[in-house]
Amino acid sequence: MANKDPSQRIADFETVTTAVEDPERTVLSMEGVSKDYGRELAVEDLSLSVKDGELLTLLGPSGCGKTTTLRMIAGLEEPSSGTITIAGETVTADGDGPFRKPEERDVGIVFQDYALFPHLSVHENIAFGLEEMDDVDADERVAELLELVDLEAHEEKMPSQLSGGQQQRVALARSLAPEPDVLLLDEPFSNLDVRLRVEMREEVRRILKRAGVTAISVTHDQEEALSISDRVAIMNNGNVAQIGDPAEVFENPESRFVASFLGQARFL
Amino acid sequence: MGTSDRLDRIREQASVGERDAREPTVLAAVVLAISLLLLSPIVWVLIHAGEMQTGRLVELVVSETTRSVTVNTMILISAVTASSVAIGVPLAILTVQTDLPFKRFWTVTGALPLVVPSYIGAFAFVSAFGPRGQLANLLAPLGIQQLPTIYGLHGTVLVLTLFTYPYVFLTTRASLISFDGTAVEAARTLNHTRWQAFKRVTFPQIAPGITAGALLVALYTLSDFGTPAIMRYDVFTRMIFVEEQARNLDAAAVLSLLLLVLAMVILLFESRINAGRDGAYVSSGDRNAGRIRLGYWKLPALGFCATIATLCLALPVGILTLWLVRSAEAAPAGFSFTLSHVANSVGLAAAAAGLCVVVALPIAYLSARGGTKLSLLPERVSYVGYAVPGVVIGLSLIYLALRFVPFLYQSVIVLVFAYVVRFLPQAVGTTESSILQVDPSYIEAARSLGFGPIRSFRLVVLPLVAPGIAAGAALVFLTTMKELPATLMLRPTGFETIVTYIWLVRGAAYQGQAAIPALILVGVSGLSMLVILRQEGR
Numbered sequence: 001m002a003n004k005d006p007s008q009r010i011a012d013f014e015t016v017t018t019a020v021e022d023p024e025r026t027v028l029s030m031e032g033v034s035k036d037y038g039r040e041l042a043v044e045d046l047s048l049s050v051k052d053g054e055l056l057t058l059l060g061p062s063g064c065g066k067t068t069t070l071r072m073i074a075g076l077e078e079p080s081s082g083t084i085t086i087a088g089e090t091v092t093a094d095g096d097g098p099f100r101k102p103e104e105r106d107v108g109i110v111f112q113d114y115a116l117f118p119h120l121s122v123h124e125n126i127a128f129g130l131e132e133m134d135d136v137d138a139d140e141r142v143a144e145l146l147e148l149v150d151l152e153a154h155e156e157k158m159p160s161q162l163s164g165g166q167q168q169r170v171a172l173a174r175s176l177a178p179e180p181d182v183l184l185l186d187e188p189f190s191n192l193d194v195r196l197r198v199e200m201r202e203e204v205r206r207i208l209k210r211a212g213v214t215a216i217s218v219t220h221d222q223e224e225a226l227s228i229s230d231r232v233a234i235m236n237n238g239n240v241a242q243i244g245d246p247a248e249v250f251e252n253p254e255s256r257f258v259a260s261f262l263g264q265a266r267f268l
Numbered sequence: 269m270g271t272s273d274r275l276d277r278i279r280e281q282a283s284v285g286e287r288d289a290r291e292p293t294v295l296a297a298v299v300l301a302i303s304l305l306l307l308s309p310i311v312w313v314l315i316h317a318g319e320m321q322t323g324r325l326v327e328l329v330v331s332e333t334t335r336s337v338t339v340n341t342m343i344l345i346s347a348v349t350a351s352s353v354a355i356g357v358p359l360a361i362l363t364v365q366t367d368l369p370f371k372r373f374w375t376v377t378g379a380l381p382l383v384v385p386s387y388i389g390a391f392a393f394v395s396a397f398g399p400r401g402q403l404a405n406l407l408a409p410l411g412i413q414q415l416p417t418i419y420g421l422h423g424t425v426l427v428l429t430l431f432t433y434p435y436v437f438l439t440t441r442a443s444l445i446s447f448d449g450t451a452v453e454a455a456r457t458l459n460h461t462r463w464q465a466f467k468r469v470t471f472p473q474i475a476p477g478i479t480a481g482a483l484l485v486a487l488y489t490l491s492d493f494g495t496p497a498i499m500r501y502d503v504f505t506r507m508i509f510v511e512e513q514a515r516n517l518d519a520a521a522v523l524s525l526l527l528l529v530l531a532m533v534i535l536l537f538e539s540r541i542n543a544g545r546d547g548a549y550v551s552s553g554d555r556n557a558g559r560i561r562l563g564y565w566k567l568p569a570l571g572f573c574a575t576i577a578t579l580c581l582a583l584p585v586g587i588l589t590l591w592l593v594r595s596a597e598a599a600p601a602g603f604s605f606t607l608s609h610v611a612n613s614v615g616l617a618a619a620a621a622g623l624c625v626v627v628a629l630p631i632a633y634l635s636a637r638g639g640t641k642l643s644l645l646p647e648r649v650s651y652v653g654y655a656v657p658g659v660v661i662g663l664s665l666i667y668l669a670l671r672f673v674p675f676l677y678q679s680v681i682v683l684v685f686a687y688v689v690r691f692l693p694q695a696v697g698t699t700e701s702s703i704l705q706v707d708p709s710y711i712e713a714a715r716s717l718g719f720g721p722i723r724s725f726r727l728v729v730l731p732l733v734a735p736g737i738a739a740g741a742a743l744v745f746l747t748t749m750k751e752l753p754a755t756l757m758l759r760p761t762g763f764e765t766i767v768t769y770i771w772l773v774r775g776a777a778y779q780g781q782a783a784i785p786a787l788i789l790v791g792v793s794g795l796s797m798l799v800i801l802r803q804e805g806r
Contacts, residue, residue, distance in 0.1 A: 074457050102456035103464075109457045115450035119472045128468070129458030178459060 025052045027214040028073065028182050033082030034238075035068050042068040044238040046082070050182070050214055055205070057217045057246075059225040060235035061261065066218045069235075070184050073216065074109050075102035087181040108175030108213075109184040113191060114167050116159040122146075122170050123155045129178040145173040148207055165196050165203075172204065176211050183208070185217040189224060201228050222262060226250065234258050296643065299630050303649040306689055309664035310652060313528060316521040316667070328522040333507065337523065341490065341503040341530070344424060348489045349482050351429040355576060356436030357478055362569055364444040366560040374573045375441070379434050381580035383793040385750045386431040387494025388786050391774060392584040393427050394418055394498060395591075424499040430580045432488050436481035443477030444470075449559065462560070476541055483538040490530055491657030493753035498774060504530075505659045505753065512663050512757065524660040531655045588790070591783035605769055605781050610788070613749055613765040616680065620687035621695075621745035625737055627688060628695035635696075636703040647700065653690045661686050662757030678760045686754040691747050695740035698803055702736025703729070739803050746796035750789050 029049040035042045043065040050056050058066040071077040073084060075091065083093045086107065091100040108129075117125055126145055130138040146152045149169035159167055168188065175183055188204065189197045205228045208215050219225055225232050226246045233243040234257075242249055242258045253259035317325060328334060362368045363375045381389075397418040417423075447470065455465035493505040504527040511520035562569055628650075635647035665686050669677040676682050706729055714724035755767050764772070766785045773782050 074453075076453055076456070101461070102453070103459045103461050105457075107457055109454065111450045111454060113448070113450065115448060115454040117451055117454075117469055128455065129460075131459075174454075174458070 022052055023054075026050070027052050027054075027087055028216070029085045030069075030073070031083045031085075033069075033072060033079045033084060035065070035072060035077060036080050042238055043072070043079075046239055048233060048240055048243065050216060052214055053209075053212050055208060055215045055217065055228060055230045057219060057225040057229035057232050058235050059219055059222065059232055060241075062220055064235040065238035066235050067186060068238075070109070070186055070216065070218050073182065074107050074184055075100055075105050106178070106181040107184060108178065108180035108182070109186065110168070110171045110175050110188055112187040114159075114171040116167055116170055116174070118159055120159075121155070122151065122157050122159070122162070125159065125170055126173045126177050128174060141177055145177055148176070148210060149173045164192050165200055168192070168200060169203070169207075172207060176207075176213060179213075181214065183213045183215040185215060187219055188217060189219070189221070197224075204228065222250075234261065236261070295630055295634055296638070299634050299646040302627055302631065303646040305685075306649055306652060306692065308668060309656060309661045309689060310528065312664040312668050313521055313524045313660065316517070317525050320518055320521075324518060325522065328519055329526075331519075333519070334523065334526070337502055337504055337507045338526065340421075340501065343421065344428075344496070344501065344503055345486050345489050347421070347425045348428045348432065349486045351425060352433035352436045352485045353478060353482055355429065355433040356481060357440050359433075359437050359573065359576065360440035360444055361560075362573065364441055365449070366562050366569070367566075368562060368569055368573070369566070374577070377573070377577040377581060378437050381431050382434045383790060383797050384431055384580070384584055385494070385752075385789055385793055386428060386488075386492055387498060387752055388770070388789060389431045389580075389584050390423075390427045390495040390498040391770065391782065391786070392587040393423065395587050396583060397423075419500045421501055424496050424501040424503075427495050427499065428489050428492065430576075432485045435484040435488070436478060439477045439481035439484070440474060443474040447473055479541050480538065483534055483541065487531065487534045487538070487654075490527070490534065491659075493657070493659050505657055508659045508663060509753065509757070512666070517667065520663055524663055527657060527660060528655070531657065535655050585790075588783050588786050591780045592787070594780040603773060603781060605785055609764050609766050609769045609785065612763060613767070616684065616687070616755075616765065617745045617748040619680075619684045620691065620748040621741040623684060623688050624692050624695040624744040625699075625741045628692060628699045628740060629737065631692075632696050632700035632703055636700050637708065647696060650692045650696045653693045656689070658686075658690060658751060658753035659757070661689055662754040665754075665758055678758075680760060680763070683755065683758040683760075686758055687744070687748045687751065690751065690754065691744045694743040694747065695737075698736045698740035698743065699733065702733040705736075706732045736803075739799055742799045743796055746792050746799070749792045 026049050029047075031047050033046045034044050046065075046069060048056075058069060060066050068077060072079050072092075073086070078099055079092055081094050083097070084091050086105060089100075090098060091105050092098070117128065120128065123142055123146075126142045127138050130141055133141065142155075143152075146155055149172055151166060151169055151173070154162060154166060159170065162170065168191075185204075189200055192200055201224060217225075217228065229246055231244060232246045232249050234241045234249065236257050242254045249258070250262055253262055320328075359374070359378050363371050363378060368374065418426075451469050451473075452462075452465050455469045456462070460468065491505065493509065496503045496506045497509065504523055508520050508523045508527065511517075511523065631646045631650055634643045638644065665682050666677075669679075669682050710728045710732075711721070711724045714728045715721065719727060750767060752767050752771070755765060756771060759765070759768060766788060770782050770785050770789075
């Protein structure tokens with residue numbers, strides 16, 4: 001799949017029905033967001049916006065601030081300055097602006113090591129964020145998601161009984177269950193072996209598109225960024241070096257950093 | 269999983285290697301005889317209760333004393349366990365999951381109260397808060413004439429909680445450390461507040477750890493003699509001692525039986541919990557994730573840690589130092605602390621440690637290498653010492669000696685035997701784990717080189733297991749030094765040790781004299797903690 005040309009891939013994706021309401025609506029915007037830990041500046045004056053149903057990948061070397069960006073969107077870190085708006089609501093802003101806690105934002109996150117709750121079954125994990133629904137509706141929603149991630153047969157298993165790929169699909173289903181405005185994926189494929197990684201990329205892209213969710217993924221793997229994203233943002237030193245369509249960014253790097261960072265991939 | 273796998277493998281290898289069926293049989297016979305001896309205190313309680321007239325037995329079981337002692341004990345256990353959880357769990361969370369300043373320091377002070385024998389803690393608290401105590405004297409000029417009495421249930425609960433909560437603290441800490449913090453972050457992004465995430469994600473995963481610690485506290489509270497005795501609260505241990513002193517043998521035996529039953533119930537729960545923990549969740553995730561920022565709770569949190577440390581450590585040590593300063597006033601004859609007390613304690617402890625090693629070695633060897641279910645039995649039997657409180661062992665051995673070996677009654681031999689029954693598990697545990705670390709094929713190699721089985725063992729296995737054996741001996745030595753109830757009940761008349769000396773001056777006005785012996789015992793407990801930590805670190 002990774003070897004197919006971009007137009008072929010886009011054609012593949014378009015055969016998937018999505019639930020996106022308005023592809024022109026901006027779901028997430030970050031303006032002038034910075035985060036420092038004491039003297040160390042992790043993210044500096046970062047601005048970007050993501051449209052409804054779009055899959056944006058933050059790509060960059062380790063330590064470039066991509067995971068911190070993700071955690072600030074989720075509300076797990078508080079920015080030192082800047083404004084983040086999710087689905088029209090300002091969740092964090094300069095000065096005395098509001099700071100919405102993670103539980104007050106409609107943001108889902110798939111962690112690098114999945115963070116499945118080991119004491120709960122697959123069903124209970126997926127239903128975890130559905131407390132406000134009544135039981136019948138919640139069960140229905142869980143069934144929908146199990147079907148979406150193709151794990152109907154594993155509903156009653158415990159996370160420890162699942163393979164790595166299955167665990168990831170449970171994590172995906174769990175975070176999609178409460179219908180988040182934005183889904184965040186932190187190095188989603190780094191815990192999988194190479195063969196499974198390629199397979200799961202396709203699978204995750206299919207699931208995200210079918211769910212119609214706006215998603216931001218973080219990775220240091222160029223191939224992964226190229227194969228799953230609608231847009232790629234190359235990050236360096238806490239800021240976006242270049243953002244755009246994957247093929248375009250790869251073919252026309254705008255700066256020396258982007259060129260050399262992507263260039264390395266060709267030699268690998 | 270890993271350990272039991274290795275165990276099975278080693279056992280398999282061992283049984284394959286056992287072509288010579290004779291020595292295990294001899295070994296097994298010796299070990300079996302030892303086990304029977306170890307069981308004798310329990311057997312005596314059962315036989316004595318069995319020999320009683322049914323009417324008398326029922327009368328005693330349903331008597332007012334039994335009823336109130338049972339109720340008192342239950343209340344005490346519930347209160348101490350609940351308060352230990354109330355102190356131990358928050359302290360564990362603060363030191364593992366938050367940004368509390370000086371976390372390492374508070375971790376150490378949180379665990380350290382374990383080195384203060386609880387009866388010394390009780391003694392210090394009585395001295396501080398009791399009538400005409402240090403604190404009362406301090407407050408007298410301020411016009412405060414009377415402090416609420418420290419004696420009774422609340423004093424007992426206070427002291428036992430302060431010196432046993434570290435069990436809960438340590439087990440909870442262990443489970444929090446292996447807990448993956450990103451699970452909490454996951455819960456929070458799934459619209460759970462910090463508190464809801466704790467309830468639904470953290471708590472279910474650390475609950476087995478908390479329960480394990482709580483059961484240790486319950487078992488300790490049930491079998492502790494010194495604290496309720498000093499605090500004058502009638503629980504099983506104190507009443508058994510009182511009835512024995514009054515020569516009410518039947519009542520003492522019935523109370524012992526009930527006490528044993530309670531201990532068994534607690535142990536049964538504990539083994540369930542431990543079995544359930546086998547498949548414990550081991551996570552590799554980032555522990556720092558989901559760390560709680562205390563914010564303006566930082567000061568109250570520090571205050572909480574400091575209060576606990578003051579009550580558990582600063583107060584007893586302060587009182588002991590105060591005594592030390594005042595001990596200049598000479599005590600009357602018969603009340604002075606002499607070198608003979610220390611010599612007696614050391615002699616007893618050395619004898620107990622030596623005997624425990626000799627007894628533990630065959631039991632541990634058979635259990636590690638025997639292969640059959642039957643060979644595990646003596647090891648299980650040796651664990652009665654954990655379940656049987658010192659008072660019960662003391663009581664049984666008095667009457668067993670009187671009945672079967674009257675010439676040994678009130679002899680040091682019976683006392684040392686009591687220590688062996690009580691503390692053998694420590695020696696067996698360390699010895700067995702070090703034997704399991706020795707590859708069985710070493711012996712086969714030695715034998716193929718022409719050495720006999722016993723010589724092979726001595727030349728190859730013994731040098732390798734010696735550190736484990738030494739650790740076991742050290743543990744037995746140190747715990748024997750501070751053992752209270754059996755020593756009180758079984759020592760020959762006029763034979764005084766460090767512990768009995770403290771007991772003697774406890775009620776008298778010569779507390780100052782207790783400073784040195786009490787400090788010695790605190791030092792001894794500290795050393796045994798070190799031995800345990802070193803063993804675990806291996």
